[in-house]
Amino acid sequence: MKTIGLIGGMSWESTALYYRLINEMTARRLGGLHSAKILLYSVDFEEVERLQRAGDWEQCGVLLADAACRLERGGADFLVICTNTMHKVEARIREACALPLLHIADATADALLAAGVRKTALLGTVYTMTQAFYKDRLTARGLEVLTPEAADREMVNGVIYNELCRGVVSPASRERYRAVIEDLARRGAEGVILGCTEIGMLISPEDVSLPVFDTTRIHAERAALLALE
DSSP states (O other): OOEEEEEEOTTHHHHHHHHHHHHHHHHHHHOTTOOOEEEEEEOOHHHHHHHHHHTOHHHHHHHHHHHHHHHHHHTOSEEEESOSGGGGGHHHHHHHOOSOBOOHHHHHHHHHHHTTOOEEEEESOHHHHHSHHHHHHHHTTTOEEEOOOHHHHHHHHHHHHHTGGGTOOOHHHHHHHHHHHHHHHHTTOSEEEEOSTTGGGTOOGGGSSSOEEEHHHHHHHHHHHHHHO
């Protein structure tokens, strides 16, 4: 069994989900009392979020590259960044660390294509929904990506940072998210990517008419399988 290196804390709420999901998949595959071999480096998200707002992605890259190097020295076999948005700095991490990195957008694209989805809605932070680093990774695989209108993007982003990252799950916010997803369905989306690792706390497959692709679950379960190869 390989040792998984998790770069977490962005937020710790979703990192806790990664830990549970990876261990559940490992137990299902191996049975008995088996659990995953995991090293976790959890950052202070307050510091990261301030850098995000300031647009200082270079310093974000420095922080996460340092975390990756610490995991490498600790004996991890590969890396998992437990967030969608911070894959914006994955090139900086790859430069600093020799470990393979399991990219969340690649794992998600695989799941969409396996399900026959070619036109997908994308929810996430405003950075993930609007910047090229994530959407281009999907379109390079032949996927068409739809995002909400500007006002809805701000609402989706605000719920992530002001509620979900603080462990707040609001029924009112669930209804607002559902309305956004249904609007994207009317625009032709065949599925919806929950492209922030906290959104699965709020939206489940039963809440909406579209097939749901929860990046947290997809990424965590792929990491568990990779560790068992």
